[in-house]
Amino acid sequence: xxxxxxxxxxxxxxxxxxxxxxxxxxxxxxxxxxxxxxxxxxxxxxxxxxxxxxxxxxxxxxxxxxxxxxxxxxxxxxxxxxxxxxxxxxxxxxxxxxxxxxxxxxxxxxxxxxxxxxxxxxxxxxxxxxxxxxxxxxxxxxxxxxxxxxxxxxxxxxxxxxxxxxxxxxxxxxxxxxxxxxxxxxxxxxxxxxxxxxxxxxxxxxxxxxxxxxxxxxxxxxxxxxxxxxxxxxxxxxxxxxxxxxxxxxxxxxxxxxxxxxxxxxxxxxxxxxxxxxxxxxxxxxxxxxxxxxxxxxxxxxxxxxxxxxxxxxxxxxxxxxxxxxxxxxxxxxxxxxxxxxxxxxxxxxxxxxxxxxxxxxxxxxxxxxxxxxxxxxxxxxxxxxxxxxxxxxxxxxxxxxxxxxxxxxxxxxxxxxxxxxxxxxxxxxxxxxxxxxxxxxxxxxxxxxxxxxxxxxxxxxxxxxxxxxxxxxxxxxxxxxxxxxxxxxxxxxxxxxxxxxxxxxxxxxxxxxxxxxxxxxxxxxxxxxxxxxxxxxxxxxxxxxxxxxxxxxxxxxxxxxxxxxxxxxxxxxxxxxxxxxxxxxxxxxxxxxxxxxxxxxxxxxxxxxxxxxxxxxxxxxxxxxxxxxxxxxxxxxxxxxxxxxxxxxxxxxxxxxxxxxxxxxxxxxxxxxx
Numbered sequence: 001x002x003x004x005x006x007x008x009x010x011x012x013x014x015x016x017x018x019x020x021x022x023x024x025x026x027x028x029x030x031x032x033x034x035x036x037x038x039x040x041x042x043x044x045x046x047x048x049x050x051x052x053x054x055x056x057x058x059x060x061x062x063x064x065x066x067x068x069x070x071x072x073x074x075x076x077x078x079x080x081x082x083x084x085x086x087x088x089x090x091x092x093x094x095x096x097x098x099x100x101x102x103x104x105x106x107x108x109x110x111x112x113x114x115x116x117x118x119x120x121x122x123x124x125x126x127x128x129x130x131x132x133x134x135x136x137x138x139x140x141x142x143x144x145x146x147x148x149x150x151x152x153x154x155x156x157x158x159x160x161x162x163x164x165x166x167x168x169x170x171x172x173x174x175x176x177x178x179x180x181x182x183x184x185x186x187x188x189x190x191x192x193x194x195x196x197x198x199x200x201x202x203x204x205x206x207x208x209x210x211x212x213x214x215x216x217x218x219x220x221x222x223x224x225x226x227x228x229x230x231x232x233x234x235x236x237x238x239x240x241x242x243x244x245x246x247x248x249x250x251x252x253x254x255x256x257x258x259x260x261x262x263x264x265x266x267x268x269x270x271x272x273x274x275x276x277x278x279x280x281x282x283x284x285x286x287x288x289x290x291x292x293x294x295x296x297x298x299x300x301x302x303x304x305x306x307x308x309x310x311x312x313x314x315x316x317x318x319x320x321x322x323x324x325x326x327x328x329x330x331x332x333x334x335x336x337x338x339x340x341x342x343x344x345x346x347x348x349x350x351x352x353x354x355x356x357x358x359x360x361x362x363x364x365x366x367x368x369x370x371x372x373x374x375x376x377x378x379x380x381x382x383x384x385x386x387x388x389x390x391x392x393x394x395x396x397x398x399x400x401x402x403x404x405x406x407x408x409x410x411x412x413x414x415x416x417x418x419x420x421x422x423x424x425x426x427x428x429x430x431x432x433x434x435x436x437x438x439x440x441x442x443x444x445x446x447x448x449x450x451x452x453x454x455x456x457x458x459x460x461x462x463x464x465x466x467x468x469x470x471x472x473x474x475x476x477x478x479x480x481x482x483x484x485x486x487x488x489x490x491x492x493x494x495x496x497x498x499x500x501x502x503x504x505x506x507x508x509x510x511x512x513x514x515x516x517x518x519x520x521x522x523x524x525x526x527x528x529x530x531x532x533x534x535x536x537x538x539x540x541x542x543x544x545x546x547x548x549x550x551x552x553x554x555x556x557x558x559x560x561x562x563x564x565x566x567x568x569x570x571x572x573x574x575x576x577x578x579x580x581x582x583x584x585x586x587x588x589x590x591x592x593x594x595x596x597x598x599x600x601x602x603x604x605x606x607x608x609x610x611x612x613x614x615x616x617x618x619x620x621x622x623x624x625x626x627x628x629x630x631x632x633x634x635x636x637x638x639x640x641x642x643x644x645x646x647x648x649x650x651x652x653x654x655x656x657x658x659x660x661x662x663x664x665x666x667x668x669x670x671x672x673x674x675x
Contacts, residue, residue, distance in 0.1 A: 003050075003056075004056050004060070006018050006019055006020045006021075006065075006069070007019075007038075007056065010042060013042040014042070014044060015041075015042020015043050015044040016038065016042060016043040016044075017038055017039070017042060017043070018038040018039060018059060018065065018068075020065070020068040020069050020071075020072045021035070021038065021039045021059075021064065021065055021068045022038075022039060023068075023072065024067075024068040024071040024072050024075070025039055025064045025065070025067070025068045026064060026067060026068075026071075035064075037055060037059075038055070038056075038059050043055060043056075100153070100156070100157060100160075101157070101161075101165075101167075102663060102667070103153045103157070104153060104154055104157035104158075104161070104167065105167060105663050105666065105667075106659055106660070106663050107147060107151055107153070107154045108144065108154075108167050108168070108172075108176075109176055109180075109659055109662055109663055109666070110147075110659055111140060111143045111144055111147060112140070112173060112176045112177060112180065113180065113649065113657060113659070113662075114143065115139055115140060115143065116177065116180065116645075116646055116649030116650060117649055117650060117653040118650075118653070119629050119630055119650045120139050121139060121632075121634065121635055122138070122139060122140050122173050122177070122646075123138045123139060123140075140168065140173060141168055144168060174642060175666065175669070175670060176662075176666060177642055177645045177646060177649075178641065178642075178645060179662055179665050179666045179669060180645060180649060180657070180662055181641070181644060181645025181646075181648055181649070182645075182665070183657065183661065183662050183665060184645075184648045184649070184652055184655070184657075185238065185239070185262055185648070186262075187655070188220065188236045188238055189262050189263060189264055191222060191224055191234065192220070192222050192264060192268070195225065196222055196223045196224065196225070196608065197265075197268050197608075198222065198223070198268050198269075198270045198608055198609050198612050199220050199221060199222040199264070199268060199269060199270070199271075199612055200220070200221040200222070200269065200270060200271030200272070200273060200612040200613070200614055201218065201219070201220060201221075201255060201259070201269055201271070201272055201273070201291075201298075202218070202219040202220070202221060202235070202273045202274075202617045202619050202620050203216060203217065203218050203219070203251070203255055203272075203273075203274055203287070203617070203620055204216075204217055204274065204275055204617050204620035204621060204624070205217070205243060205246060205251065206624040206627065208627070208631060210631055210632065210633050210635075210636050211631070211636050213242050213243075214242070214243040214246050215240055215241070215242055215243065215627065216240070216241045216242075216243050216251060216254055216255070217237065217239075217240055217620040217623045217624060217627065218237075218238050218239045218240075218241070218255060218258055218620070219235055219236060219237050219238055219619040219620050219623065220235070220236055220238045221233060221234065221235045221236075221271070221273075221612050221619070222234055222612060223589075223592070223608055223611045223612065230593055231589050231592045231593055231611065232589060233589060233611055233612075235619040236619075236652070237619065237620075237622075237623040237626075237647075237648065237651045237652070238258070238262070238648075239258045239262075239644055239648075240623075240627060240640075240643060240644040240647050240648075241254050241258065241640065241644070242640045246279065247279060248279045248280070248282070248285055248286050248287040248289070248290055249290055251279070251280070251287045251290075252287045252290035252291050253290075255287075255291065256291065256294060266294060266295055267295060269291075269295045269297075269298045270297055270298060270299065270609045270612050270613065271298060271299055271300075271301070271612050271613050271614040272287075272288050272291055272292075272298050272299065272300040272301075272614060273300075273301065273614040273615065273616060273617040274287060274288060274300070274617055275617060281300070288300035296556075297556060297557065297559075297560070299529055299530065299613060299614060300614065301530070301613070301614035301615070320410050320411075320413070320414040320509075320510045321414050321417070321418065321510070321514050323405075323410075323411065323414065324411055324414035324415050324418060325418070327402070327405045327406065327411060328367060328368065328371050328415075329355060330402060330405075331353055331371065331402055332353045332354065332355045332367075333355075334398060334399070334402060335352075335353055336353065336355075338395075353367075353370060353371065353374060354366055354367040354370050354371075355367060366426070368415060368418045368419045368422060369419055371415065372415060372416075372419060372474065375406060375474065375477065375478065406478060407478055407479070407480050408480070409475060409480050409481070409482065409483070409485075409502075409506070410485070410506075410510065412471050412474050412475050412478070412480060413471055413506045413510050413511070414510055414514075415474075416467050416470055416471040416474065417467070417510060417511045417514050417515075418514075420456075420467055421453065421456070421514065421515060421518055424449050424452040424453060425449060428445050428446065428448075428449045440534050440537055440586075440587050440588055440610075441587050442615045442616070443534070446522070449522065450519070450522050453515065453518055453519055453522065454519060456515055457512075457515045457516065457519060460507065460511065460512060460515065461507075464503070464507045464511055465503070467511070468503050468506075468507075482502045483502060484501075484502055484505045528553040528556075529553060529554065529556050529557070530613055531553055532550050532552075532553030532554040533554070533588070533606055533607075533609065533610040533613065534588075534610070535550045535553070536550070536571065536574070536591065536603060536606060536607065536610075537585060537586065537587065537588065537591050538574075538578040538581075538584040538585045538591060538594070539584045539585065539586045541571070541574060541575050541578065542575060542578050542579055542584065544575070547568055547571050547572060547575075548568070550571060551567055551568050551571070554567065554606065557605075557606060557609065560605055560606075560609065561601070561602040561605050561606065562601045562602060562605070563601070563602065564602070566602065567602045567603075570600050570601075570602050570603055571603070573599075573600070574595075574600055574603055588607055588610040588611045589611060591607050591610075592604070592607035592608060592610075592611060595607055623647070623651055626647055626650050626651045627643075627647050629650065630643070630646050630647050630650050631643060631647075
């Protein structure tokens with residue numbers, strides 16, 4: 001063993017082996033010979049070990065032994081110095097490629113995010129390899145050129161990257177957009193977890209006029225907690241889906257499919273908010289009814305803003321009010337459709353008329369007020385459209401007709417009534433569009449508006465005297481005589497009240513019916529579960545005398561609370577807690593913050609549910625505007641998935657997106673792209 005260091009003795013077999021050949025011997029000869037002693041069999045005949053024909057000297061002379069010695073020496077050398085290993089060399093080379101490409105990938109993902117958040121189009125045909133290099137480059141490649149000027153790593157990558165791995169193709173863009181869209185949906189869905197398990201769905205459909213397609217916007221509302229464990233209400237756009245049909249069954253199925261695909265638990269939905277159309281709100285065959293079969297505790301409440309908004313069109317069934325709204329819109333269209341009508345008079349363009357829009361709720365009162373101001377300031381200029389200027393016959397005819405329409409006393413009374421009755425509604429329409437409003441705050445504000453309108457109705461005799469002075473001055477401005485219209489026989493399209501004077505006639509004929517209509521349309525529907533949860537707010541619960549009635553209304557949440565049998569005792573203790581305190585929580589979020597989940601586990605869950613009870617569907621309405629900004633006529637060929645992902649990026653422009661997580665997600669989906 002001293003003369004032959006490759007020789008080892010194996011005690012178990014009582015023989016010797018050549019360790020180098022045992023591990024590394026390879027038969028390189030063309031003959032299929034088998035290894036024998038010292039390789040596959042132990043050497044035990046020690047008397048034949050040495051000598052001229054000895055086993056050990058002859059073994060040392062074989063080719064396979066010499067090759068094994070070389071191979072084993074190389075192995076030992078690379079084992080001691082890893083940098084010389086071939087697999088390490090390949091691994092380090094791959095790692096270098098991986099690191100370089102990953103850094104470049106981060107820069108390119110940031111370019112896609114920038115375009116998506118800002119709503120800048122990513123035109124794949126401009127970034128394709130077949131595009132004419134002399135033509136205008138796409139936004140994506142132009143942004144890469146701009147970024148590469150200050151990004152040394154991106155410069156280096158663009159110099160050495162092969163032509164089939166530049167990460168600038170339209171396929172790469174689509175893959176990144178898909179990954180970012182999935183990341184956003186996963187991040188939103190992750191906020192609905194064990195600490196905040198309940199949510200509300202907000203949905204509304206809009207017509208995509210570019211592709212003539214109905215699109216459903218789905219949003220989620222849930223409770224989040226800040227770094228100080230203070231709860232607040234969050235609303236997020238979640239998905240956009242094309243609808244084959246707009247019936248209730250298709251809409252409900254689409255909503256539930258999106259919820260299931262995202263991994264959310266549909267049984268944790270506790271509220272539904274849609275508009276007040278029959279296909280959505282019907283208790284028999286509407287979307288809310290179809291969803292209610294799957295999620296029985298998902299309470300539906302019609303969008304309160306839609307109810308406020310529809311109060312005016314409903315009240316416009318009164319002929320004079322309906323005519324006033326029509327005239328206001330006709331004036332707007334007359335000036336808005338023709339620059340000539342607006343630009344020929346410096347006075348007329350000082351203030352722009354506003355349309356009496358059916359969906360932009362805050363503009364209704366502003367449109368009427370703006371119209372009144374324009375009449376007072378620009379009546380003479382408007383009349384000149386029919387006198388001094390050289391207009392075509394149609395323009396003169398339209399101007400004369402519009403001018404005659406506002407010289408009616410019924411029209412003036414209707415406009416003044418609209419202006420004054422809409423004033424209390426303006427503030428509430430702004431407040432109800434806030435994302436963090438809860439159902440109790442909304443109901444309080446709506447109740448206050450109803451109270452204001454009711455007080456107007458109760459004191460209409462005195463209030464209309466002030467209004468009458470305003471309409472008198474407006475009538476003087478328009479040279480309209482204050483008089484009662486001639487009552488000849490029974491009129492079908494005009495009031496026939498008998499009155500002692502002009503003021504009393506128009507008060508009874510126009511103003512009182514209009515106020516009554518508005519009051520009837522503003523009424524709120526009762527809902528026992530909502531009333532039950534609202535009764536738990538300290539501001540209200542200290543005034544409650546019958547706790548059994550509250551428990552009865554909350555029976556539907558028996559499966560949600562930890563122990564429903566102890567709910568009555570909890571409410572009693574909760575009431576005693578706040579009886580001696582001066583400052584009481586006034587809404588659901590503050591009540592949730594003040595509720596100890598260990599002392600009042602049932603109430604804590606109920607307050608979480610209360611925070612996601614339906615109020616309005618404004619978030620889906622807002623998302624429609626974003627959708628229209630992204631889906632232009634030049635981007636008509638986009639698929640539903642790409643459109644959804646780009647719109648989500650644009651909607652959540654202020655959301656903190658971890659680029660490293662997006663890159664890692666992209667690598668997991670497309671690992672070959674990094675090499």
